[in-house]
Every structure is written in C-alpha cells, then in structure tokens.
Amino acid sequence: MLDKDIAPAINLTKARLSQVMKTAPVLERIVFGHGPVSIGVPYRYQTIDRERPLIAAEDVETADQLAELLDSLSFVTTRRQIEPDETELPAGDTVIVCGPKSAPVGGSLIAADPALRMIRHESRWWIEETATGRRHGSPIDDATPGTGDIAYVARHIRDGRVVIHIAGIHTIGSLGAAHHLANNLPAVFAATGDTSWSSVVRCAADDRHIEFSELAAGPFVW
Structure with missing residues (x-):
C-alpha cells in the first residue's frame, strides 16, 4: 500500500504521514531494548594524595558517546556509577561498562557468555574464543606498545530486558566499543537481530580520539 493510500485510512495527510515515517525510531534501536536505558561506568580506586574512587576520563567519554547514541534513538537515559564490589545488575534495560577487574x-556477565571469555595470563588480560582458544590481546600490552586497544562487547537478554556489556582491556x-556501536549499529542489528550475542572490537586511538574501530571477532550469536 502506498503512502497516499495509507494516509486517509489513519486520518493523516500524506505530508504528515511522510513526516511521521521520517521521524519514527529506527528498527536497530531494539539492540538496546525498549528503554529507558541506564548507563553505568565503574569507580576505579587510585592513589593521588590518598586513595579515592575516581572515574576514568575515557569512561566518562564512553558514557557521553553512549548517551548521545541513545538520545539519537529516542531513548530516555540515566547514569550511574558501578561500585568496586557491585554484584547485581540494575533494573530495566542497561549498558554496563565494566570489566571483571573493576567489579x-x-x-x-562474561561468565554467562558461551562464546567468549576474558582471562588473565602472564600479567595481562586476553579475550579468548571458547570454541577455538584463539586469543585477542591489546596492543597496549605488547612488547612494543601500540596506540590501539580491544574490547569485549555483548548483548544479554535477561528476564525480558536487555543488558549491553562493554569491557575494554583498557x-x-x-x-572504541562505543564508537563502533555508534557507527555500525544498523550492521550489528542486521547480523544479530533480537538475540543474545558477543563480539570483539579493536580500535586505534590518538589520546582519547578514536581514529577507527572494527570487529576483530564475531558477532557470535547465542
């Protein structure tokens, strides 16, 4: 049925129907659930003049980029801090930016993933593919350190809600994971649909500016 046929049937002009269709939320927003969506980043205890909980500048910027993406998808968002001893997920749809060393x-969350896991070996962290044992490490930890990094990204469906989990090695x-979601969400949705999945994302960066991001492995649907 054409727009000109639909419009009278729902008591809208053709122009108004076209406007509504252009401003309607895109299908790929379902990657984050139905909303509202909370965004959580961890405290990281560091010693300056005394030990105190701090939020890394990269984590703040990650939350900012995620909030901008979610806003563009017409979600209402809130922000929260993840305590170092936190074990429980918040209620509702949420994005958790937190690795196993932070909380x-x-x-x-990673332990519930059948496809990928994060392991510590020889004083560094790796993301390992369960089926093959293939490991992905951060260039930052190489003998000749690079400027890039990698991250674990997953989507869990839990009790009718969505948990997006992001855990960078650093x-x-x-x-970089937030950058990849912001620039590739339609492709992510096309590859995974409304399922649980996980992937590895690599990025290159100049200070806190992400120059590019791409999939290193996955997505693995489960």
Whole structure:
C-alpha cells in the first residue's frame, strides 16, 4: 500500500504521514531494548594524595558517546556509577561498562557468555574464543606498545530486558566499543537481530580520539 493510500485510512495527510515515517525510531534501536536505558561506568580506586574512587576520563567519554547514541534513538537515559564490589545488575534495560577487574558484576556477565571469555595470563588480560582458544590481546600490552586497544562487547537478554556489556582491556577499548556501536549499529542489528550475542572490537586511538574501530571477532550469536 502506498503512502497516499495509507494516509486517509489513519486520518493523516500524506505530508504528515511522510513526516511521521521520517521521524519514527529506527528498527536497530531494539539492540538496546525498549528503554529507558541506564548507563553505568565503574569507580576505579587510585592513589593521588590518598586513595579515592575516581572515574576514568575515557569512561566518562564512553558514557557521553553512549548517551548521545541513545538520545539519537529516542531513548530516555540515566547514569550511574558501578561500585568496586557491585554484584547485581540494575533494573530495566542497561549498558554496563565494566570489566571483571573493576567489579564482580562484569565478571558474572562474561561468565554467562558461551562464546567468549576474558582471562588473565602472564600479567595481562586476553579475550579468548571458547570454541577455538584463539586469543585477542591489546596492543597496549605488547612488547612494543601500540596506540590501539580491544574490547569485549555483548548483548544479554535477561528476564525480558536487555543488558549491553562493554569491557575494554583498557579504558580506551571501551571508548572504541562505543564508537563502533555508534557507527555500525544498523550492521550489528542486521547480523544479530533480537538475540543474545558477543563480539570483539579493536580500535586505534590518538589520546582519547578514536581514529577507527572494527570487529576483530564475531558477532557470535547465542
């Protein structure tokens, strides 16, 4: 049925129907659930003049980029801080930016993934593919350190809600994951639909500016 046929049937002019269709939320917004969506980033305890909880600048920027993406998808968002001993997920749809070394909630989410896991070996962290044992490491930890990083990204469907989990090997990796979602969400949705999945994202960065991001592995649908 054409726009000119639909419009009278729902008591709209053709021009108004065209406007509504142009401003309607895109299908790929379902990647983040139905909303509202909370965005959580971790406190990281560091010692300056005394030990205190701090939020890394990269994590703040990651939350900013995610909030901008969610706003463009017509979501209402809130922000929260993840405590170092936090074990429980918040209610409702949420994005958790937290690795297993930052809080137990990050570790429990990764433990529920049948396709990927994060392991610590020889004083560094790796993302490992369960089926093949293939490992992905951060260039930052190489003998000749690079400027890029990698991140674990997953979508969990839990009790009718969506949990997006992002865990960079380092904080810049999480920012790279947000960059990849912002620039590739239609492709992510086309490859995975409304399922649970996980992937590995690599990025290159200049300070906190992400120069590019791409899939290193996956997405693995489960």
